[in-house]
Amino acid sequence: MLTLRYAALLPLALTTLGVFTSCQDNTAPASVMVSPAAEAAAPAPEIAASYSSVQQLLALYPVYPLPLRLSTTELDENSTSKPTLVQGRPVPEPLLALFGQAVQQSEGNGVFALARLDLPDRKVGLLTRMPGEYASTRIKLLVLDPPSGRILDECEVAETFGDAGDAYIRTSTISRDAKKQLLITIDQQHCSPTDSTMEHITCSDSVLTYQLRDSHFQVMRRRAKP
Numbered sequence: 001m002l003t004l005r006y007a008a009l010l011p012l013a014l015t016t017l018g019v020f021t022s023c024q025d026n027t028a029p030a031s032v033m034v035s036p037a038a039e040a041a042a043p044a045p046e047i048a049a050s051y052s053s054v055q056q057l058l059a060l061y062p063v064y065p066l067p068l069r070l071s072t073t074e075l076d077e078n079s080t081s082k083p084t085l086v087q088g089r090p091v092p093e094p095l096l097a098l099f100g101q102a103v104q105q106s107e108g109n110g111v112f113a114l115a116r117l118d119l120p121d122r123k124v125g126l127l128t129r130m131p132g133e134y135a136s137t138r139i140k141l142l143v144l145d146p147p148s149g150r151i152l153d154e155c156e157v158a159e160t161f162g163d164a165g166d167a168y169i170r171t172s173t174i175s176r177d178a179k180k181q182l183l184i185t186i187d188q189q190h191c192s193p194t195d196s197t198m199e200h201i202t203c204s205d206s207v208l209t210y211q212l213r214d215s216h217f218q219v220m221r222r223r224a225k226p
Contacts, residue, residue: 054149057095061116061126067175068115070127070158072137086139088112088129102142102151106131119143119182123152123215133161141174141184143215153216155184165193165201182212
């Protein structure tokens with residue numbers, strides 16, 4: 001059973017600082033070319049297979065209404081009860097290549113389809129749980145262009161890990177503003193000991209807000225928690 005509970009470390013803070021991290025990784029995701037929506041000619045067999053793979057991938061993701069609150073602080077992958085949003089459905093290994101470098105694979109840790117969001121310009125948002133620091137505790141929102149099969153951008157919206165006194169928790173709320181623009185509000189907390197006795201803990205808490213514009217995530221606000 002994988003049950004992660006590190007929030008208890010956070011009240012131990014002696015100092016509160018503002019630390020801001022990127023919504024996405026520094027490595028750009030690779031793309032996978034698939035068949036365009038063309039009626040004039042039938043696609044080549046290998047391209048048709050790629051197009052079919054994209055459709056298979058999309059079928060794994062249920063549509064969820066917004067707002068959504070995402071956290072992996074209490075994740076039980078072995079639960080036999082009704083699956084929760086963050087548990088998701090396993091993505092078969094043959095489909096993982098469609099993610100390119102947006103998903104870092106790790107032996108023994110799976111990739112899971114959580115939810116699908118309809119985005120402007122016929123793009124699709126794929127909430128995907130994948131290997132994080134030690135287990136499959138990282139959730140990213142991937143912006144997919146279905147006709148081309150390309151991942152256009154990515155945003156890490158949830159992560160939880162703890163080790164040797166260190167604890168990191170990133171949670172988020174995904175919603176839409178009055179103009180129906182997609183918003184991501186990220187709350188992140190990082191605590192670490194300041195000495196070997198672990199009697200003194202320093203924590204950094206911050207809030208970041210991102211908006212999706214032209215299929216890419218842009219930071220709107222960032223502030224340190226008091």
